[in-house]
Amino acid sequence: MGKKWRWGVILDAGSSGTRLHIYRWLDPAKALKEASYEEVYSLPNIVTKDKWTKKIRPGISTFGDRPEDVGPEHLQELVERALDVIPDDKHADTPIYLMATAGMRLLPPTQQRAVITETCSYFRANTRFFLPNCDTHIQVIPGETEGLYGWIAANYLLGGFDNPEGHDHGKGHHTYGFLDMGGASAQIAFAPNSTVAEEHGNDLKLLRMRSLNGSPREYKVFTSTWLGFGVNQARGRYVKALVDEFLINGEHEVPDPCLPRGLRTNEKGEIVKGTSKELELVGTGEFDECLRRTKPLLGKNMPCNDKPCLLNGQHVPPIDFDVNHFVGVSEYWHTTHGVFSSKNDDAAYDFNTYQKKVVEFCSQRWEDIESNVEARKKDHGKEAQEACFKASWLISVLHEGIGVPRYGIENTPIPGFNVTKGIGEAAKEKGFLSPFQAADEVNDVEISWTLGKMVLYAAGQIPPKDNYRLPVGFGSNTNGVPPDFQHAGSSYNVTSSIGGDEDDWSDTAEDLIDHAKSKSTSGFFFFLLIFMFIAFLLRKRDRRMRLYGKVNKVLRRRRRPGSPRKGGFGISSITNKLFGRGPYHYERVLEEGDVDQFELGDASSDEGDNSDSSGGRSRVGRSSGLATPKLNVGSFDDLKKHAHPTGTGNALDRSGLVVRTESRERLFPQMLNAGRRSRAASPTRLKSPLMSPVTED
Structure with a gap:
């Protein structure tokens, strides 16, 4: 079970909050030594756990006018979690990244720079994580980069990279498209078919990674972003259009067909109760009218200087939906699997079924919706208020904007095709047959663009095979290393030590302690006794002392603050017999006068x-x-x-x-x-x- 892990920390600073992600993977030399035949030709195996993620609100962009507070008031909680999870002796070699997305892109450049500078200073002052360059580790990333990282993550988890034959969609195409939508922006990323790729080569990014054996992996990907096309920004533009059209001088009520009947909110979406003189949006529950009013927000009438265009006059190469099968995450998932779905509703997305559910839901009175939602889950109240507009916006973006075929009307999916619950297996067995499918995770791992960044970083640690010395990263679609090439941020070391028995036993002990901590008290001490027995078998005293330190650290955490230490024959006496005198009994052996x-x-x-x-x-x-x-x-x-x-x-x-x-x-x-x-x-x-x-x- 010897494992020599590499670690990575990345914070996704979005518009609504900042989320910590921690990943780990085997040292490339160790992984290659233990790899099977299939794994040798695969990308590094990245591992994460639920407790290695944590989200806090609001977004980091709220500190634009007070950047000095971003560390103690926002980042501290996330930093403490990272320090607690990653072993102390791994900190110096663990890269830390904070990459801000759409929320920060909306701030003035001076405020962006101030927040970024304070963030980097806080990390350097409070951690020993690897942070050699603030400009590359702490930054506001373009939407195109966010989309490319998401494309890597989706294909990595679904198997499009490592099993091309099992994911053949036709015409030699085996990767999946990626759609992401947050509060402020939306992204698209896909690899066009060979004909389109040749015609639109200048529009594509060249992505280069490495398999475990050092062989290169190259892909040509189109990626684009639509700033202002996230659900919150789109809602703001929608409300402004309503007010401009319907607000009468001296009045304060505006009809809103995207709100359930009887629901009254202000412009911020807060429920208004009783009489008020502030502007009120009054729900009428007319979903057909809601759809009609969201379509103009797509910007389809904007001039297209480089055809073809999709949203807002922005160029996108032709999409062949016969081979380009898209995975939609974030709002695509939440809007299709929130208040409109039940626990047993895991069928693949189709337009007809989805729209029927939305129309039925949005035509109800708010009192009925509120009572049903609270019976299910109290925090679904806000979600239910926004559900009808979000559904309308998603349908408009997918089918009117991007042009995804309306399954359920234009085509009929395979009856009973279940993809959302076990999407990993479905992708392997069925090739992910729908042109669009919403997803949240694959095999209990979230589809997050942060994973794509770490896959790229880990691939950069693998030494290149033979004479394939081109770096890992991405840039313009040209031969060699283009001027705008963005390196993975990692480096490889051919002479890197794999580590001996001590490293193996140390990491095994860490895994055992981690497992024991998740058990009950009795189970914890049972595993601890097993652990100490293993430690006793390690005859070298320095190894036993390292393990003793780990046990002692866990015991101090398990003991509640202020509780008395128990004397007599206990864990302390057992560990003293096994490990010798502990660090608190250091003997002075300097000679007199020395x-x-x-x-x-x-x-x-x-x-x-x-x-x-x-x-x-x-x-x-x-x-x-x-x-x-x-x-x-x-x-x-x-x-x-x-x-x-x-x-x-x-x-x-x-x-x-x-x-x-x-x-x-x-x-x-x-x-x-x-x-x-x-x-x-x-x-x-x-x-x-x-x-x-x-x-x-």
């Missing part, structure tokens, strides 16, 4: 280039903050040969064992064996950078 011969040595750190594609590491976050006692050997000329400032050479020299041993022989021969036990167990020595060669984790 204090002046020891001084604190400066901790050194490697410096390297800070470019995205370089193999160097920044000074930021690399130093452990610990200094190792260093013997002042001024009068011992014959001992100078053992000192090595760079940390290379013989392992005994680096760890200082030769110096200490010869020093004792010269000063007090009878003290030769004194104190060796406590020195081996010293927590400071174990953490010293001089103990062993520095390796990439």
Whole structure:
């Protein structure tokens, strides 16, 4: 079960909130050593867990006029979760990213820069995560980049990359299109068929990744974004059009066909009760009229300078829906699987069935909807208020804007075709036959563009095969490395150490502790006893002490603050017998009068280039903050040969064992064996950078 993990942290700073995502994957050298034949030709296996994600509200863009508060008032909670999940000794090699999307794009450039600068400063001051370059790690990303990352994530999870034969949609096409919609913007990304790709080559992005064996993977993808076409921004434009048309001087009520009958809200969507003189939107529950009024918001009448165009006069190459099968996430999922669906409703999307549900729902009186919704889930109230407009906007964007065929009218899907609940298996078995399908996750992993970024980063850590030295990343569709090429941000190291038994047992212990913490109290101690028995089998004392530290850390977390420590024969006495005396019983073994011969040595750190594609590491976050006692050997000329400032050479020299041993022989021969036990167990020595060669984790 030995696992040497690499970690990555990325924060998705959207318009409504910021969401933390933590991912991990095996070191490429370790993964290749253990890979099956199929895995050798696949992309790195990225792992995440539900508890490794966390979302807070509101969006980071709300700090535009007070950027100094973004750290303590917004990011702190997310940073603490990341620090708690990722092992301390992995922090320096764990990249951290914050990538802001549509909400931040709407801010003035000066406010964007202020928030970004404060965010980077906060990360550097409060973490040791790998952050060599603020401009690449903390940024407002274009919508096209967000769409490309989402396209990577969807195809990675569905299997379009690693199993082309199993996902053949015809004409040699095996990847899936990607649709995303948030509160402020919407994205599209897809790989056109070969004919369109040749005709519209200048419109495409060249994406390059690597399989585990180092062989290149190249794809040509079109990606575009529509800023202002997210549901919240579209709703704002819709309300403004209603007010301009229907508001009469001296009145304050405006009819709204996209609200259920009897529902009254203000312009912000807050329910108005009782009498009020502020502007009120009064629901009439006329969904056909709602659809008619949302269509003009698509901007289909805007001039198209580069045909063909879809929304707002923006060019998009022709979409062949026979082979381009799209996955819709975020609002596409929530709007089709929110208040309109039940727990047992997992059938594939078709226009006819969906619109019937929407019309039935939106024609009800608000009192009836409210009572039914509260019986299901209280926090669905706000969702129910907005459901009719969101459904109308989704239908308009999908079918009137993008041109997705209306399954249920224009075509008939396979009867009973179930795709949403087990979308991974359905994609493998059926090839994802519908031109459009809403999805939220695949095999319990969320389809998030942040995953696409981490897949690209992990692929960049794989050494290239033979002479295929072109970097991992994306840019203009030209040969070689175009000027606008965006590197993955990672680097590979051919001589990277795989790690030995100690790394394997350490990671195994971490997994065991993680599993035990999720169990009941009795189950926790049962797993803990098993863990300590395994630790006892590891005969080397330094390994046992590392494991003891992990157990002790967990025990301190399990004990409630302020609760007394129990004496007698307990866990503490057992661990003392297994591991020896713990770190709180450090024995002083310096000879009398030796204090002046020891001084604190400066901790050194490697410096390297800070470019995205370089193999160097920044000074930021690399130093452990610990200094190792260093013997002042001024009068011992014959001992100078053992000192090595760079940390290379013989392992005994680096760890200082030769110096200490010869020093004792010269000063007090009878003290030769004194104190060796406590020195081996010293927590400071174990953490010293001089103990062993520095390796990439």
